[in-house]
Amino acid sequence: MNGRFSEQVMTEAMRDVAGILGVPCGDAQLLRLTNNAVFALPSSGVVIRIARTHRLRDRVPKVIRLARWFADIDAPTVRLAPGIEQPIEVGTLVASVWQYVPPGSPAPAVEDLGLVLREFHALDVSPISLPAWDPIDDARRRLAEADGLHGSDRDFLMRWCDRLEPRVTALNQRTERSLIHGDAHVGNLLMEPSGRTVMCDFDATCVGPWQVDLAAVAVGEHRFGRTGAHETLAVAYGYDVTSDPSWALLREARELKMIAAAVPLLATSEEIAAEFGRRLRTVRENDHGTPWTAFADLITTKKPGKLQLEAGRRSGK
Incomplete structure (x- = not known):
């Protein structure tokens, strides 16, 4: 499939950015092709990250300001x-x-994720203006940029948003505001040469109930048919989110995010479109037995040369 955010378009944009930076890109590696196209340029020591949806491009300046603050406080x-x-x-x-x-x-x-989340949640709330946790607004903005989304699917997703919105608002109002990553899974961890584990991908970083960050692994384990990860996270962090009074809402909000994330990309990949349809069907039919497949694992490249997808490193969506 082709589209405004196809791999070819993203690769050309990466080369343009490399040209602006004045660095070579002959060894570029495509690390991720989901909501962002993420390219590593190892010889230049940089990673170029390009937003694949215009509706969410305002997140990029926010992420940059946030990253500068993170650096200031180590x-x-x-x-x-x-x-x-x-x-x-x-x-x-x-x-x-x-x-x-x-x-x-x-x-x-996963154990590293639990430990780094404890450190992350202990940070003060950012002095940079951050939005409140709002998976509903995020989903609606993606639906507004939905090439290839059928009317019945759009209607179902909009009704789902309408049903969850007052519950999300109520949870935000009754919980203490904490800094939350917003997409906390092992695929968003990196290990520095020093041995320190660090987090990446701050598109969804916001303030809200910290339990949100523990839901991703628990939901992922259930929907992707994996076992053991959630228990490991609960032990490392010191809290089992599935015992939380708000677990049902946290689970639904995460599943909505995991489905809506593909909406702007439906026209760019037949594999993503098929997986999107499978996920939506399981929710509609209350089917908790059919496993989902990570979007990143569906994407392959066939072009010769060094540009290749390392999808196995990213398994959270």
């Missing part, structure tokens, strides 16, 4: 590439540039 987070004026615009697309962290062994694990 938070357990990946760093922006130094000395670069950001964000970088190429046509209608917008990009950010980060320090490249080479993959190491062992790779970060």
Whole structure:
């Protein structure tokens, strides 16, 4: 499939950004092609991250401001590439540039996620203005940019949003505001050469109930048919989110996010469109037995050369 956010379009944009930076991109590796196209340029020591939806491009400046604050307080987070004026615009697309962290062994694990989340949640609420946790607004904005979304599917998703919205509002009002990552899974961890585990991908970072960050692994274990990860996270963090009084809402909100995330990309990949339809069907039919497949695992590239997808590193969506 082709589209405004196809792999070809994103690759051309990456090359434009590399040209602006004055760095070579012959060894570029495509690390992720979901809501963002993420390219590693190992020889240049940078990662280029390009938003794949215009509706959410306002997140990029927010993420850059947040990353600068994280660096100031030495938070357990990946760093922006130094000395670069950001964000970088190429046509209608917008990009950010980060320090490249080479993959190491062992790779970060669920236990590392629990420990780094405890450190992350202990940070003060950011002095930078951040939105409240609002998975409903996020889903609606994606639905507004929905090439290839059938009317009946759109209607179902909108009704789902309408049903969850007052419950999300009530939860925000009755819980203490904490800094939350918003998409906390092992695929958003990196291990620095020093051995420190750091988090990346701050698109969804906001303030709200910290339990949100523990829901991703629990829901992922259930929907992707994995076992053991949630228990490991609960032990490492010191809390079992499935025992929380708000667990049912947290689960639904996470599932909505995991389905709506694909909406802007339906026209770019037949595999993503098929998985989107499968996920939506299981929710409609209250089917908790059919496993989902991670979107990143569905995408392959067939072009020769060094540009290749390392989808196995990203398994949270």
